[in-house]
Amino acid sequence: MIEITNKYLRLSTQNEAATRCIINDILFALLDTVVPYPNNGQWPLNLQMETSLTSPKGTCDYTLWYGDKGGADKAINLVLVEAKKLGLASQGDDQALGYMACVHQERRTQPSQNSTVYGLSTDGEEFRFLRINERSEFTKVIMTKTPGGNYSRITSMIAFIMREAVSQSSYTSRNTSKDVSMEDDPVTLPPDV
Template identity: 35%
Template sequence: MSPKISSVSKRAKYVAKKGTSLAYRLVQRVKKELTRFGVGERVVNVVEETIHDVLDQEETATSSLPTKPKRSIPVTALDQHTVIRYFGLKGKQDFKEAPKTNKIWDIPEQHLLPVPQHLEVSMHEFDALTRFFDDSLRVPPEAMARSIIDQILSAAMREVRKELHNLASDNEEHLYLTMETRLEVTLSREDEDLVITGDADYSFWYGNPSDISTNLVVCEAKRKGDKAGLGGTHQLLGYMGIIHTMRRRLGKENCVVYGILTDTHTWWFYRIDNDSQVSEYVATWEYQASRIFSYICFILRAAYELTPTTSRITPSHRFSGESSYFNFDIFFNNLIEAGNLA
């Protein structure tokens, strides 16, 4: 068999698995990046063939190993301690006891963004339409809470999209918001493989929505009255752990993942950094609406900094007065280096 025929057969093998094969998506992503940087077709084909050879060798080696039993576990069945252990997260079970870590969220007031007027009007109208004379009936069910969350997240997306369009009008990595997003990862244990699964209420993506590794922010809605949001903390951290693990396996340079948990009144923000350290910030909409809205926008913008298209935005555009936003992570690091968060 000639090399050409061999190459075609190997490509066909992975094309047949399109949409489910991580190997196929990896090859396509590498080809896209090489082409974007002007690499010739001959070199691209050689690289593709090399990747297929390595993948075939790995598949052959793996197939010869004894098969371990596989067990599927929903994130909702895991407690917080188990989530931390399974995903190798660092942090105390009560993250509020780690004040030094949480200082990363202390952004000065002058850097906060105002809540858009159209959002304030929309939320006021929604409150008026759903107001009852009996205060005991005003505790919003999850459906009503989601309606409020939808408004806030949509407004934040509008602000970020507008800003990104101004900085790079030819941006290909569009920002998406999806709901009930299926997340899944397999964790190999000594005696079995655990398939951790779950459906995140909200997920923000840049680029290809079918690629879990491009999911950088997840948001969970909780009913008002859940004690300190603890009922959803382990669930949210589980979703974040899935994405964090996927990005690390793919060798991503930056594996930071953000998460948001809210009942519309109280907002919990979580962040897993490159060292798998978890930090938390809590705020209430009644008294800290601007800070909450700003954090959502900053987080979405920080997630964009992890995409390949970021290279088309120069550092001067990212951090000068030409932009009302900045890189959330780099902003934190600059504050720490300057001693402002010591």
């Protein structure tokens, strides 16, 4: 889908809407691969676009969450994407970090909940993965698609984050014992040069 999207956007203005086309292709394909929709209708992970957050006040382009819609147990694992115009990926870092810090702080008030939160700022070519861990330490890893348009390293990172979100959901803890180890977290790697 990314190849098809890029083919038809190649001469178009590279704006935030074009970036979102690429992000949509990646996220929906990965969601369907990493956490396929179960036959019993119980879905452990959800993608929300244009999520309104109250503290800080704003709208996050995408969030990945589990729990009941609007329910008290709704938990945001990934304040996912701040999509930006081509060449402006870094401009989403502060906005994403602000949202992440609020989610992280809220989760720290609940001792039984993992407070690690992930974020991503991207222009569809540069992907700036952000993480605040349990100890409130910040890490950033920057990846770019390969010149040939290969997104495999990027999709592997997003897939890891999705698996981590599923492993934390109450659905998964009730239905499987397979958890993702935080020791394998690729966001702990030093940033790409």
